[in-house]
Amino acid sequence: MRAATARRPLAAPRQKSFDDLQAPLHEVTFCAVDLETTGGSPKTCEIVEIGAAKSRGGHPLGSFSTFVRPAGDLPPQIQLLTGIVPSMLAGAEPLPAVLPTFLEFLGPSVFVAHNARFDMGFIAQACRLLDYEPPEVVVLDTAKLARRLIRSEVRDLRLATLAAFFRTTNSPCHRAFPDAAACLEVLYGLLERASAYGVTTLAELVELQRPSSGPHFEKVRMARDLPRRRGVYMFRNARGEIIYVGKATDLRARVRSYFVSDERKRITDLLAEVSTVDVVPCELDVEAEALEARLIERLTPRYNRRGVRRRSPVFLTLTKERHPRFSVVRKPPAQGLCIGPFSSRARAEAAATTLAGLWGVRTCSLRLKDDAPVEPCPLYALGSCHGPCTGRPQDVESHDSAVLAARGDLSAGLDSAREKLRAKLERLASGHRFEEAAAHRDAFAELVRVVARAGVLQALAAAGRVVLECPEGRVVLRDGRLESLPGPPVPGPESPGPSPAGGPGDVSLSVPAEGLPERSVVASWLDRAEGVRFVESERPLSYPWPKPRSPESLEV
Secondary structure (H helix, E strand, C coil), rough: CCCCCCCCCCCHHHHCCCCCCCHHHHCEEEEEEEEEECCCCCCCCCCCEEEEEEEEEEEECCCCCCCCCCCCCCCCEEEEEEECCCCHHHHCCEHHHHHHHHHHHHHHEEEEECCHHHHHHHEEEEEEECCCCCCCCCCHHHHHHHHHHCCCCCCCCCCCHHHHCCCCCCCCCCHHHHHHHHHHHHHHHHHHHHHHHHCCCCHHHHHHHCCCCCCCCHHHHHCCCCCCCCCEEEEEECCCEEEEEEECCCHHHHHHHHHHHCHHHHHHHHHHCEEEEEECCCCCCCHHHHHHHHHHHHCCCCHHHCCCCCCCCEEEEEEECCCCCEEEEEECCCCCCEEEEEECHHHHHHHHHCCCCHHHHCCCCCCCCCCCCCCHHHHHHHCCCCCCCCCCCCHHHHHHHHHHHHHHHHCCCCCCHHHHHHHHHHHHHCCCCCCHCCCCCCCCHHHHHHHHHHHHHHHHHCEEEEEECCCCCEEEEEECCCCCCCCCCCCCCCCCCCCCCCCCCEEEEEECCCHHHHHHHHHHHHHHHCEEEEECCCCCCCCCCCCHHHHHHHHE
């Protein structure tokens, strides 16, 4: 038994075949390879002949052809198929002597073969047996490419059929080098076909051979002349309606990906309707994000909604009943306490439960009229609600006072609520009610995030026109959204304006739902952008809510 040794790396094969996959195809070196073997399994069969042809830009760079002496016998059926007989292999070098030379010839080229899995499988197995690192190469399969590009034009995808279709000068004959040379010619014929679909780089060619949605691949031509820039793309149907809006850092690559490699059923349905593609190039990321948000909000394209569970923002408010309670609503009221937007009803309801428990405000949805007594719920007995439902004057007065205290404390900020919560968490922890404490902690942490984001959005909207300077250029905001965007004019949301004056203690810790997607995009961009400098603002730019302390400080 041969002693185990460390793998012997070869410098060329260990590097990637082409580090820059975005290189144009005329700069790529292709190496077409074909093997003749004693059978179909790399684990039990051996290589008997290797042939390879190398080319770049259609110009030959070299060839490689050699027999390989196997350790076992050459099966009769292989002799009949290839015409190779044992006498031809008698003077050949064994695989350990041939493999390093072949790998050196392959070098950093792109590995091309017909049904490449077969040939690459034998090469990789040979490397493992001889303790070489298998070559890390980009692999192209002419059979897969032909299936995508000319399947309807040929009776089958055999190499001989494709060679005849492209009228190659080399004819496949089940010998390694003629088959490799024919494979290389077939590749260049396929490259010419691929260019009609806008394939110009190695990355696009590799992507082309992958399985995809199939029936609508022909529409990839729509992406051929699109710019390689960031921006927004719009899919239109035959009636000219915009049915989908998206953004991309590379418009051409993103639109191509829909037709080449996206297998989602929703996308297949979308592509069946697509008739044309419009794009709007943008200079800045925030422009692309804001334009996408504005278009989706104003046009509500069908496929931006279909198959995507989009939750409308919800708000938390104190109702205007005789005995108010915290309630979750879709549209924020014009007056009174309002907190939001929350991303889901469940989160808003959790926050409502937590806040109600801090002041003892009722959580039931009973319609209480004229202080008529109602059988109180268990929360009253537990001391979590002041119980105005009992109709007793002291309970009604206590609840009214709790509502006023909640409105006043929340109007002044979250500090009072935080201290109340901290005391409640300590009581729950001392009673070993850790799960309940964790639920309240998480609900309040979400509330802190919501209020902080609302404060930022309110401040941007209240400042009017704001001029920002960033490394990529100047950004001008108007009421928290971009003042101008590339492309055709798209109506933007109206300014939220100042909140109407309410009664004592009324406060809004929210922003209107209209225009929220675009304003949220701007706020998120400000959070992550680097080097942004405020130049000027129409009105003072202020944040009415200080940056909240970390929610982790509430852990018990």
